Amino acid sequence: MKSHRPLILPLDDEMCTLLRELISINDDIRKEHREKNDYIFLSNIGVPISNTVSPSNLIAKNLWVYSKKWNLKNVNPHSIRRLYAQNLVKRGADINLVSHALAHSDLSTTTRYLGLDVDTVAKNLRDFL
Structure with a gap:
């Protein structure tokens, strides 16, 4: 979504591979926390990010955590x-x-x-x- 309008964008093969990996990881998270959903972007307890207080802030926060963990610069949405x-x-x-x-x-x-x-x-x- 951008400005409350949905965007439909194509994905390349590499992105599809990464999304499949994310979906697999999500399956494990959902199983561990007994959550039943089919969302791609989940919190660490298996609930959809859209159900959290501020989805964009959660994504930005996770990117910040990962960028620090792997010493990446300028990683944000x-x-x-x-x-x-x-x-x-x-x-x-x-x-x-x-x-x-x-x-x-x-x-x-x-x-x-x-x-x-x-x-x-x-x-x-x-x-x-």
Whole structure:
């Protein structure tokens, strides 16, 4: 969800593999805590994150814990979202599609979000002229 609108985004093979692993781990957590649900994002006691007080804060908190554990820098929901967008552009995705995937209402928001300045955009556009 972004701005209370659902987003439907494709996943690559690597992400599908990671999600399968998460689902398997979740099955163990649910079994241990005798929870019955089919949610993908769970708390450590097997209840859906959506049932906690603040789902976004819980995700951010878990990312912070993992980033400290593995000494990672700048790992937060926003940086993951930005990295997703940057990887789409690096793989050749049209910036309009990326803008829609991010649910940005304006293309200029996406260009700022990706750190594209006017000169870079103009230089890349020249390749199509």
